[in-house]
Every structure is written in C-alpha cells, then in structure tokens.
Amino acid sequence: MLMEYPARVFKFYQDGFRRMTVGKTLWKIIIIKLIIMFGVLKIFFFPNFLSTNFSTDQQRADHVIEQLTRSTGNNY
Amino acid sequence: MGEIDLTMVNWARAQFILTVMYHWIFVPITLGLSFLCAFFESMYVRTGDDEWKKLTKFWMTLFGINFAIGVATGIILEFQFGTNWSNYSWMVGDIFGAPLAIEGILAFFLEATFFAVMFFGWDRTSKGFHLFSTWMVAIGSNLSALWILVANGWMQSPVGMAFNPESARFEMQNFWEVLFAPIAIAKFTHTTSSSFVVGSFFVITISSYYLLKGRHVNMAKRSIIVASVFGLLASLFTAFTGDESAYNNARYQPMKLAAYEGLFEGARGADIVALGILNSGKRLGDGQEPFAFEVSIPKGLSIMAKRELNAFVPGIKDLVYGNEAEGIMSVAEKMEKGKAAVADFAAIREAGKSGDEQAKAAAIERFRVNQDYLGFGYLDTPEEIVPPVATVYYSFHIMVYLGSFFILLFMLYLYFSYKDTLEDKIWLLVLGFCSFFLALTASELGWVVAEVGRQPWAIQDLMPVKMATTNIGVGHVQATFFMFFVLFGALLIAEIKIMLKQIKIGPEGV
Structure with missing residues (x-):
C-alpha cells in the first residue's frame, strides 16, 4: 500500500509527459535554454566575482571595503 | 586594480535593464492569467458546462507557453549580480538571502506539484482538486512575486537592518519590518494589481481578434466578460495603490516624486500637473519655467503627497540645495556627513588591520553618527541626486493616462x-486588440518610474549605483550584453511563433 503511492505519482507524471502536445516543444525550449544559461553563460561568462577571486569571507569583505573606502574624493 | 570605470557601470546598467525588461514581458502575463484561468475553471466547476472547460484549457495552454518561455529568465539577473554587481551583492546578501530563498523554495514546490496537476490532471484528479491546484498556482505565483518585490522595496527604503562596517554588510535586524515596510507593501499590491490588468488585456486582445475574425465567438465573449470584470476591479485597485505609492514616495523618496511630477520648486498647496510638456531648456536653479505648456489641478499634489490641502511638497531645488524654513538639509551638507562616514569606514578598516582595538571602537562610534548619509559620501556634486527628470516625468504621465484609459476600456467592454x-x-x-500592448507598455513604464526615478541610488541614500558594481573590464560586459540581446531575441521569436500558432488553432486544438 505504502509503495503504491509513489508508483501512482510516477505514473501520473509519466502519462502527463507522454500525452503532451505543445508541451513537448516547450520542454525542448526550456532544456535548451537551461543548458545555454547554466552550461555556457554561467560557467564561461558569469562567474561569481567574489567567490572566484577570493577564498574566504574575510577576504571578500576586505576587497569590498577596499573598493568602498579607497575613493572618498571626486575620483569617479 | 584601477578605479571603477563609469563606462562599465553604464553597460552593466544597460545589460540589467535589457534583462529585466525582457523578463517583465512574461511575469505580468503569468500573474494575471493564472488568476483568470482559476476564474474560468471555477465557472466550469460551478456550471458543469464543457464550454467553460474547453475555454479554460485553451487559456491554460497559452499560460503554459508564456510560463515556459519566461521561466528562468529572472535567474540571469542573479548571474549579473554575482559578476557585474559584486559590491552590491556582498553588501545586501544578508537581507536578500531570506526572501529570495523563500521565493526559490515556494516556486519549486509550486511548480513540481500544483503545476503538474494543473496541466496533467484533467480527468485524472477530481474536479475539486484540479480547481484547487489551479488556484494554488495563481496564489503561489503571486506570492512568489511578493518576495522579489519585498527585496526591491528594501532598496527603495532600507529598513529593518544595521550596516556592519567591519564586514561591509547590511545585516537583517527585523525580518517583519523588511516584509511589512510601507513601500514594499505598496510595491507588491501595485505591481500585482497592474499585472492583473495586463493579464486581462492579454485575454481581451486575443478574444477581440477572434471576434473580429468571427471565430470562436462564444468562447471569446465569455472570456471577455470575465477578463473585463477582473480587469476593471484590478484597474481601480491599481489606481488606489498607485496613489498610496505616491504618498510613500513623498515620505521616503521625495526626489522621485518631484521628478515624476516635474516639480522644480517646492510649494505649499502645490498644484499637480495633469497635462504638461516640460521645458527642455530648463536647468536647475536657472529661473526658467519648468513647463512649456501645462494644465494643473490646484493643490492636487499636496493632497496626493501629504493628504493635506496646504502641505509643503519639496521640489528638486529644495531637495538639492536645502530649505531651512521647511527643515530640509542640503545635499552639500549630507555629502560632508557622508564623506566623514566613508573616512571613518576606512579608519575602522585600518585600525582593524593594525590590531588597534581602541582606535577601531572610536572609529565605529564616529561612523555611527553619520552612517545614514554614507551614500552621499560617494557623490561628486549635489546635483548628482537628480534623476533624469524628462524620462521619469513622461514615463509616469503616460502610465497614468494609459491606466485611466484602461478603466474606460473595461467599462466599454462590459457595457457592450x-x-x-x-x-x-x-x-x-480594434482598440481591444491593441490593449495588451498598451498595458504591457504601461507596466514597463511603471518600472522605469520606479527605477530610473531613484537614480543615482542602488540602495536609497546608502549606496549609489556606481559603487555597487564590480571593477571589471567594460569589454566583458559589452560582449555579454549583445549575447543576451541575441538570446532574448531568439526566445521572444520562439514564444511569439508558438503562441500565434496556438491562437490560430484555437480552443479546438487543446
């Protein structure tokens, strides 16, 4: 009985995906989009600057503080 | 590393604007259409009429297309925060962490469960549970928007936090103060209700097309009645929440209010300009008339901003140069305090590095005196706090005119x-066919008012945009800007093609 429920849920999703019409095209677009976003853009073009360049929170804080306190005059 | 490059700041801004405006094409349709699908399905469950079911499934399919193309475009904004806006991301991480995590968890569970029932569950779950799922998708999508709007509201009026100069982070002190900040509440209610208007016009545009073509007439007429009732109520509520937003702007962002009202000189019993063309040659303090042409409502602005007939509403000049009689401090004075705060911020760091605890404690104490003016310490001139007046003024007025026109349009649709x-x-x-595009324009213009109107601030009074960026090369940001341009263009073409195909097929094909 307990095992029946997950199997029913699985079948619900399986049948749902099988019966899709326009949904199939949409899923293709979603998957291509996610691959481009996470597999290309995020890795190669959008690294997290602070995580990539500094290994500890203290270093990250020091960097930001340095940026924020270096120029108090009209240097921008 | 060298100084922060202003060209890079502007390209990072442009990239953010491109992404957020593209993202905002899908969001209001999702927020509005989700509730309309719930209304349509409620009619089906109540009447048992299969025409309502067919109609619901049709609009649900368009909802699904819009959702699929729009989903995850908001994540790109988070990529940009980490790469282009690292100073900002670091500083607000503690504040934004909680709301954005709630949004992520809510969205995940919503999409994995109720979305699946909504799309896969027809005839496989009970009518009642299916309807419940559709309502949950509508409520959940709108609640999901709450958290991101709370985060945005905090940037407009930072409350419930304390700045820690040793870690350079804004630390959450009171979550409820952040959640229930008046500006956050007004932002949520105004944004969601205006999105209901966009969603309603999405339905009216497509239904009007069907009526013009003489196709699916019964479905179109039924859809129009539900969308017009919902849209009219939402429009009236949007006007009310818009008024509340203006009242909040007067309290927390008076410069934004002055800019979108074109108010250069403050006045008691200030008039509101109902219709006007700005004098393009007008410069701050030059004595020229601000308007080339204007039609004003006497005392209207004082009533809107302060809820009093003769209250003083500060103009741009008062806010920049100060007005002693009205107790308004000049920006020059705020800049002095801000520069002292930045100097003490630096002193805290130096004392920390040298291990001089006494000097550090003294610097922190001095910093606390001027910390509310921190952002002013990064300004070059007092005039820098003035946003682009013409952009904000015209965006606001066109939005208001369109909003008023929408009320009339919904009433006409209901009457006929x-x-x-x-x-x-x-x-x-024909007007109804154009209405969705007008509503989307009004919705985007609302964001122009909200965001351009608060320039130069990334966080109101505490951090100007130019200090929020990462010190990286402009070439990188330019390259990714054009990459997004191509990606978003391709996605938009894909959405329009799939959507048009489905509209052409009509309710028979779902």
Missing part, C-alpha cells in the same frame, strides 16, 4: 457585452 452588441463595435474590438 451587457447589451450583446460587442461584435458590431469594430472600433472597440
């Missing part, structure tokens, strides 16, 4: 639906 002569009113159907 009641008379059952809608199909004969070709002029109205």
